[in-house]
Amino acid sequence: MLLSIHHVAIIASDYAASKRFYTEVLGFELAAEHFRAERNSWKGDLTLGSIQIELFSFPDAPLRPSRPEAQGLRHLAFSVDDLNAVVAGIAARGIDVEPVRVDPYTGKRFTFFADPDGLPLELYEG
Template structure:
């Protein structure tokens, strides 16, 4: 029935700041960028190398996330990487705070967390 995750949608508080974070720091490719005048909202479609996508939205006066990270709804967004250490180092050089690397107790895989400009928890998960 379900085959893959097509996209994850994120609502940001500062569109330009988040756009730079996801494109310049994380390196996602811009597929499309549209301003929706009727909603006073931007929609940015971003591409991951495997075809997955992240949709970045702006909405005027969107409420902040109620708590970190245990609010109902999406807990975090995880990205597959070849080397957690390499990507962690690349992010830190660009000024992104990244948590210490941990090991998943069930899979034995290495992972770590960092946050986007709005505090959305993002995960690096080693393949």
């Protein structure tokens, strides 16, 4: 039986830029980092509470289709207590954040922004 999501894996076009984004902007901690010479690839384990992201670099990885939306993983959503404060902190770092919207089914507020490779990230209040 499934217990929870163990981790999310992300392939970055620029490993250093994405590592900075997830650690310095979003507050993840770098728990481990390894260079795999046989793949010419970095792997970083990033943690934030119980959330774990495996951040990879692979030479010549193809671009991720995002707009128009493609089949597969649509976005990664983070729960926040104070949406306005988190949006202000992210925007203060020069990152574009979409206008806050209200989910018509739950009445909860949310918004989207993107990581350095355009992966859609959602902030969901509540």
